[in-house]
Amino acid sequence: MDNFFTVIIILGALLLVASLKTTVKVCKKTSQRAWSVLLFAIIFFIIGYWWILYYFSNHDIAPVVMNMVAMLLLGGGGFVFLVIKLSLKSILKIEQATQYQKYQTEHDNLTTLPNRDKFFKSLSKQVEYPSPFSLFYIDLNNFKQINDAFGHQCGDQLLAAFANKLNKELCGIAKLYRIGGDEFAFLLHTDTDESMNYCVNIINSAVKSPFCTNEQMVKIQLSIGVSRFPDDSRLPDQLLKKADLALHEAKKTFQPLVNYSSAIGKRAEDFFDLSAKIKVALHKDEFELYLQPIMDSKDLQLHGLEALIRWPQDDGSFISPEKFITVAERTGLIFPLSKWVVQEAVNHIRKLKLFGFTGTIHVNLSTKDIESSEFYDFIISLLATDPTLSDSLIFEITEGAMMTNIPAARKMMQQLSMRGFKFSVDDFGTGFSSLSLLRELPINQIKIDQSFVKDMLTNSPDYAIVESTLFLASRLNCDVVAEGIETKEVEQALLSLNCDYLQGYLYSKPINIDEFINVYLSAEKVS
Numbered sequence: 371m372d373n374f375f376t377v378i379i380i381l382g383a384l385l386l387v388a389s390l391k392t393t394v395k396v397c398k399k400t401s402q403r404a405w406s407v408l409l410f411a412i413i414f415f416i417i418g419y420w421w422i423l424y425y426f427s428n429h430d431i432a433p434v435v436m437n438m439v440a441m442l443l444l445g446g447g448g449f450v451f452l453v454i455k456l457s458l459k460s461i462l463k464i465e466q467a468t469q470y471q472k473y474q475t476e477h478d479n480l481t482t483l484p485n486r487d488k489f490f491k492s493l494s495k496q497v498e499y500p501s502p503f504s505l506f507y508i509d510l511n512n513f514k515q516i517n518d519a520f521g522h523q524c525g526d527q528l529l530a531a532f533a534n535k536l537n538k539e540l541c542g543i544a545k546l547y548r549i550g551g552d553e554f555a556f557l558l559h560t561d562t563d564e565s566m567n568y569c570v571n572i573i574n575s576a577v578k579s580p581f582c583t584n585e586q587m588v589k590i591q592l593s594i595g596v597s598r599f600p601d602d603s604r605l606p607d608q609l610l611k612k613a614d615l616a617l618h619e620a621k622k623t624f625q626p627l628v629n630y631s632s633a634i635g636k637r638a639e640d641f642f643d644l645s646a647k648i649k650v651a652l653h654k655d656e657f658e659l660y661l662q663p664i665m666d667s668k669d670l671q672l673h674g675l676e677a678l679i680r681w682p683q684d685d686g687s688f689i690s691p692e693k694f695i696t697v698a699e700r701t702g703l704i705f706p707l708s709k710w711v712v713q714e715a716v717n718h719i720r721k722l723k724l725f726g727f728t729g730t731i732h733v734n735l736s737t738k739d740i741e742s743s744e745f746y747d748f749i750i751s752l753l754a755t756d757p758t759l760s761d762s763l764i765f766e767i768t769e770g771a772m773m774t775n776i777p778a779a780r781k782m783m784q785q786l787s788m789r790g791f792k793f794s795v796d797d798f799g800t801g802f803s804s805l806s807l808l809r810e811l812p813i814n815q816i817k818i819d820q821s822f823v824k825d826m827l828t829n830s831p832d833y834a835i836v837e838s839t840l841f842l843a844s845r846l847n848c849d850v851v852a853e854g855i856e857t858k859e860v861e862q863a864l865l866s867l868n869c870d871y872l873q874g875y876l877y878s879k880p881i882n883i884d885e886f887i888n889v890y891l892s893a894e895k896v897s
């Protein structure tokens with residue numbers, strides 16, 4: 371047997387041994403049966419090699435045949451080696467791509483923190499163990515305003531910087547997750563008051579100094595809601611929901627941190643009940659629109675009226691509009707509700723005109739209405755059917771609502787005022803609007819809030835506010851309505867201050883349209 375034959379056979383066998391190693395690696399990575407079959411084939415192949423080597427060395431075979439066989443076997447070994455190597459490379463690439471994809475689906479691009487799905491998985495795992503823990507739900511206060519004021523790029527930078535800082539501060543204590551938008555969460559694996567306080571201090575220290583983004587220094591304030599396992603719930607979605615409710619409570623009551631309690635849960639339940647009831651009431655047309663007269667101070671005769679929604683209950687009582695409008699605003703039901711109010715006000719105007727009414731009807735709008743382009747389109751569609759509508763409707767927007775979203779208020783007010791509608795600032799004095807804002811918005815009227823009017827004769831600061839509002843309004847060319855007048859004395863004081871219009875229980879409480887026609891328009895009744 372010549373040396374060439376031996377070397378080639380050994381080379382071929384070594385290639386197969388190397389393939390064997392690679393095939394074992396592949397077998398470990400995939401569960402496909404074919405690879406195990408290949409593994410056994412290679413082992414047989416190697417055994418075959420050694421058998422041929424043994425057979426050829428003990429028999430007298432022509433060297434040309436031996437070398438041909440050796441070359442063929444080397445070729446076969448090389449082929450197997452290459453195919454398996456390349457297969458492993460592809461499998462590794464696919465594995466890497468899958469891992470990257472998994473990372474992407476479980477992490478947030480902006481902050482690189484694990485995301486809501488990952489958080490929920492880890493929460494679901496955690497509730498399988500008996501040890502108590504607390505779920506911290508964090509939200510940045512006024513992040514929307516920061517975005518609006520400094521731009522989205524700055525908002526993104528701020529979120530990333532905050533996430534990075536808090537994540538570092540929490541290192542070794544808890545793992546931070548980005549739940550969505552400006553919301554973050556983590557699990558603290560203890561629920562003792564000391565460790566909770568320690569954790570809160572850490573969070574506060576992360577936002578102590580302002581963040582620098584786009585050369586802007588932005589100070590962050592947080593609201594935190596906390597729920598506890600197992601006291602508040604043993605279910606992951608309930609724990610998250612309860613921490614979220616506690617967070618909303620923190621925001622609503624301007625507290626930095628609120629622990630979930632059954633009282634909060636009860637309020638939330640009532641909230642959802644009321645929201646469901648509003649939906650049904652809208653569907654069943656249970657709402658009514660009451661009217662309260664607005665008197666002209668020149669002759670104390672009817673000038674206009676304010677439309678106020680009423681929701682009568684089976685027992686004869688009414689649910690306060692302030693209560694259900696807040697719920698409607700938070701559940702998106704305000705739009706159908708406001709649409710109903712405006713449509714009903716339009717119907718009322720038509721009816722009142724038949725009885726000789728020539729004044730205006732004031733309709734209250736909510737913050738959400740002025741943010742909705744759909745609502746604007748609805749008003750414009752009404753104008754298309756009755757072009758004189760803008761002469762009869764005045765929209766009241768509370769000062770607070772205007773301040774909540776100034777750009778939206780400005781846009782909506784400017785667009786509607788170009789179509790002839792007028793605006794009145796409701797509850798003036800309670801919303802801290804700036805004087806420059808009053809100048810730049812198309813405001814035709816100011817309604818002094820009843821809290822100042824009511825006590826203006828006994829409380830000198832209230833009197834001063836009423837007096838200076840009247841002075842300011844005359845300078846801004848706005849009319850003034852004083853609301854909440856209940857006594858002749860207050861009426862007299864307002865008349866001597868030249869207040870344009872007067873509204874309050876002294877003249878009438880809000881009443882339904884038939885009563886209104888009877889009391890104020892029956893003399894002018896047309897058949």
Ligand code: C2E
Binds near residue numbers: 768796820853
């Ligand atoms: P508002 O627009 O400032 O309406 C005036 C509120 O003061 C009305 O309460 C009215 O009944 C009450 N009021 C009027 N004169 C007097 C008075 O002399 N003394 C006292 N104590 N109260 C007086 P109401 O109807 O309960 O409405 C409360 C608030 O709910 C309204 O304040 C308004 O912000 C909102 N609201 C009422 N109806 C609607 C509506 O149709 N749409 C929207 N978006 N909000 C509405």
Ligand code: MG
Binds near residue numbers: 676
């Ligand atoms: Mg009003």
Ligand code: MG
Binds near residue numbers: 797817819820
């Ligand atoms: Mg008011």
